Amino acid sequence: MEDDDLCALLRQHASRHAAGDGLRARVRTQFTLQAAAQAPRARLRWRERLARIRPALAGVGGLALGVALTLSALLIVPRLHPDGTLPDQLVAAHVRALQVGPLYEVASSDRHTVKPWFQGRLDYAPTVLDAPLREQGYLLLGGRVQAVHGRPTATLAYQLRLHKIDLYQWPATPGAAPETLQRRGFNLAGWSDGAMQYWAVSDVDATELAHFASAWRAASALGGRQASPGHAEIQP
């Protein structure tokens, strides 16, 4: 076989995988989200700075660089920004996990796998519930540690049908009164059990998230907290 024969074979017969409509739509949505997240003030500042450093880039290139830098900055800003309220930060963290991941660093629907995973990663033992919530349709996907307000925070990822629910928790005494909020189209539900402060963030509707919160509180009152982190499970 000659090179030409091989080329002809490859060009004629090899599968070509075009991007599907779903992927196209997701990439477009991602652009829209990113574009909407651009902070006009920060962009201006970067443009000015750029204009000074690199006159050649001050035009179109500078604008593009500005947008790109603003976007990278935006990923850090929600944590550092002193004005970012807790709900805003939680939504930003949730969106970040959905967009760039990881949604979970330990993948398991078993709390005896997820809970020990947090050992040594946090200075508290988070509550992890699986079966009582699964019965109500909330499947535990796994857990991760994510920075919220600059502090590493235990985060559990649940799934309800196609929706993801992130549950953030940290020690707080006394906890705040239960509340539900909406930010940028996401619903939030916050509650406390006296030892821990919990915040659930998701795109499910407010009623369903409230149901998740009450299911969690009922299950944890029934002894979810008895699962101590003490027993050993070998980590790879």
Place this chain on the structure above:
Amino acid sequence: MTDARRFEATVLPLLDAAHNLARWLLRDAAAAEDAVQEAALRAFRHFDSLRAHESAKPWFLGIVRNTCFTALARERGRADVTLLDEDAWDRLEAQSPSPVPDPLAALGTRREQVLVDAALRALSPPMREVIVLRELEGLDYRDIARIAGIPIGTVMSRLSRARAQLKRQLSLAGLP
């Protein structure tokens, strides 16, 4: 035109090539889509690295390619996901179909396509990369060198080794 629109106009027409490359490198539909999406996000953040008058295709495919090789390395090391229970494995297995061609599906496809695809899949990822870029995407050596981050001489020697292996395997299979 806003920046987002300009970026869209640059990258959206390249999605087919990006997805084809990712799919060939990762050999998995879901993983390829994830990689393209992640690459698009990275490209958006580093739009400044595309110089004026520079062709966007090798620039974007370079980002796609790096994303894919990172994903391959991660898959091998399983570095950032701890998998301990059966449920999680089952979920993952369900999400990633086997890379071996499905015999029933193959019956409906042309024999040549099945054989050529199998021969391509059998190449190592670096060799598969240069072949896909050269033969399926029709890029020149310079662009391939830029995408893969290797000298042009390496592109040429890798292509010739990949071709030799493909020829051997396709001849054994009775082609052309």
